[in-house]
Amino acid sequence: MIPPPFDYVRPGSLDEACRVLAEADEAGEDVKVLAGGQSLLPLLRLRLAYPSALVDVGRLAELRGVEDRGDHVFVGALTTHDEVLRSEVVRELVPLLALATATVADPAVRHRGTFGGSLAHADPAGDLPAVALALDCVLVVRSGEGEREIPAAGFFVDYLESALEPGEVLVGARVPKLGPGWGFHYEKFHRTAQSWATVGVAAAVRLGEDGGVVEEARITLTNMGPAPVRARAAEAALVGVPITPSGPGSLGSGGPASGGERLRHACDLADEGTSPPTDLHGDPAYRRHLARVLTRRAVVAAGR
Known part of the structure; x- marks a missing residue:
């Protein structure tokens, strides 16, 4: 848990920081920018990163x-x-x-x-x-x-x-700013308060003037691939789906074409095109299930 040796530079301005980084790049040095350090320092301590120097910009008020x-x-x-x-x-x-x-x-x-x-x-x-x-x-x-x-x-x-x-x-x-008509929610599943998300869902939903039907949706998934993923299939399927404040259990009644069934069908497309990882917190099948469930929760909450 001891980081590798490195030089430390604390520039007094953004221009100076850019100059130091440019000089390091020209010299072929691997330099990292240090801000709050909450992500970088653990990598250093675990020796997952070996920079030759840290450029500390943490005190640049600009x-x-x-x-x-x-x-x-x-x-x-x-x-x-x-x-x-x-x-x-x-x-x-x-x-x-x-x-x-x-x-x-x-x-x-x-x-x-x-x-x-x-x-x-x-x-x-x-x-x-x-x-x-x-x-x-x-x-x-x-x-x-x-x-x-x-x-x-x-x-x-x-x-x-x-x-x-x-x-x-x-x-x-x-x-x-997305303006009037938009609702938002972030739904996250993680094992402890300090841990990274096993899966997270950022949802932005724009309802029609009647306040009950989705006109546009933006759904992004956390930890379902090597980068954040837009759930495009779910976004498209949500358009025209009614949402009520009572939750998914009362989003319509009747057969498969009811609001509740349409919502479930749309959110079940959330994991389409994703490549979730395997780690100690879950395998891909588990994360795909979480993505579908959390997307439904996030969309309903955003539509309230």
């Missing part, structure tokens, strides 16, 4: 904060999970982010762990990558060559692999 910018909310990369949870802007304008953040680990981790660190770490079992994908967030990154924007759909590449290039720092994310 990367911290939450702002309402009209059609979206901008969340700085160094904003801690606790700060996200306490933000009225987040709770009122992008509530799905608040719902998922509340499930991250425990209060101690949430006081140190950062919004951007969770995204850049690109762990498919992490809660926030699924939210970023469901909300079509745009991630803003900076390097010595300037800024660029990466849609969430192209940011999470593979297991612990993002689209960040060497020398780039995640600045923050633009989180779109």
